[in-house]
Amino acid sequence: MGALKGFQLSEQFFDRGYEVFDDLLPADHCAALARKLRAAMEKDCITVDNDGVHIKTRNGQVLIAELPEIEQLYREVHAHLAAGIAHLLMLDDLPVAISANYLRRDQGHSFRYHFDRNEYTAVLYLTDSPDLPLCIHPKIRTDPALGESAWQYEKDARVPVRIDPSPGRLVCFHARTSLHGVISNPDATSTTDRISLQFGFDTRRRSFDDQPYYGRATAAPASADAQKGRS
Numbered sequence: 615m616g617a618l619k620g621f622q623l624s625e626q627f628f629d630r631g632y633e634v635f636d637d638l639l640p641a642d643h644c645a646a647l648a649r650k651l652r653a654a655m656e657k658d659c660i661t662v663d664n665d666g667v668h669i670k671t672r673n674g675q676v677l678i679a680e681l682p683e684i685e686q687l688y689r690e691v692h693a694h695l696a697a698g699i700a701h702l703l704m705l706d707d708l709p710v711a712i713s714a715n716y717l718r719r720d721q722g723h724s725f726r727y728h729f730d731r732n733e734y735t736a737v738l739y740l741t742d743s744p745d746l747p748l749c750i751h752p753k754i755r756t757d758p759a760l761g762e763s764a765w766q767y768e769k770d771a772r773v774p775v776r777i778d779p780s781p782g783r784l785v786c787f788h789a790r791t792s793l794h795g796v797i798s799n800p801d802a803t804s805t806t807d808r809i810s811l812q813f814g815f816d817t818r819r820r821s822f823d824d825q826p827y828y829g830r831a832t833a834a835p836a837s838a839d840a841q842k843g844r845s
């Protein structure tokens with residue numbers, strides 16, 4: 615039996631483009647994992663400060679060497695999602711498959727709106743951080759992997775879905791069609807750490823090596839590793 619509580623995507627996931635699950639990991643487990651990740655990332659991480667992306671991040675390749683339990687979590691999240699998404703694959707490209715992000719509002723961290731290169735993303739939050747919510751415009755465009763992308767609505771035409779990080783909360787969304795970012799909440803006053811794990815999945819094997827940076831062909835990545843980070 616794994617660490618993660620079972621969960622199942624509903625039909626709404628496919629209509630709405632995202633779904634949120636709470637209490638998938640006990641609070642003490644989240645706190646312990648957050649402590650380990652904070653220590654690991656204070657010792658060694660990539661600081662990205664480029665093109666509206668200001669985060670500390672560590673990719674899966676480095677992460678699982680030090681914390682193998684994170685690979686196990688990736689497998690568990692995959693198993694639960696695969697029950698609802700046909701042909702869902704774990705990614706061989708570990709930096710795209712798994713990452714940990716560490717943000718603090720008092721350090722000016724944020725992550726501008728972007729699309730991911732992988733088809734589905736699940737974010738598992740380990741801390742409370744209402745000051746740095748995930749904002750999503752679900753299904754704002756069609757999937758560019760299926761042909762020329764068509765926009766379904768303008769970003770400014772709708773209020774984004776706001777998801778506040780809290781320990782044990784997981785959000786899964788269609789990451790190539792849902793514009794998303796970590797947008798600082800001007801009303802919040804907390805300065806807590808925002809520590810999260812990102813897990814990427816796809817339904818077809820593909821190489822991510824020549825994909826544009828955060829969905830933008832014109833932006834130059836800060837580094838090859840930073841290029842593979844996600845929110």
Ligand SMILES: [Fe+2]
Nearest residue numbers: 729730844845
């Ligand atoms: Fe992302």
